[in-house]
Amino acid sequence: MRPLDHDQRAGSGSEVGVGTRSQRTDTLRATFREVSAGPEDTVTPTLIMAVVRGLLFDLTATGDRHRTDRALDRFAELLAQ
Numbered sequence: 001m002r003p004l005d006h007d008q009r010a011g012s013g014s015e016v017g018v019g020t021r022s023q024r025t026d027t028l029r030a031t032f033r034e035v036s037a038g039p040e041d042t043v044t045p046t047l048i049m050a051v052v053r054g055l056l057f058d059l060t061a062t063g064d065r066h067r068t069d070r071a072l073d074r075f076a077e078l079l080a081q
Contacts, residue, residue: 024069027076035079051075 036044052072059068 024073024076048079 055068055072059065
């Protein structure tokens with residue numbers, strides 16, 4: 001099993017978290033709008049992108065989609081607090 005095999009990555013999204021990947025992405029976008037300090041805020045998007053890139057690197061290195069998806073869901077929860 002290759003960690004980044006496209007067929008293994010594809011799925012309904014229901015295997016991890018609540019809702020589809022698209023729904024989780026929409027939730028992250030909505031959360032970002034809530035935590036952003038406005039249009040001039042460049043720090044918050046930089047932090048969010050760093051976390052997402054780190055999770056993508058982790059997924060690439062380990063192939064553990066379940067854990068990285070859960071980590072992204074948890075990050076979105078933390079942003080919402």
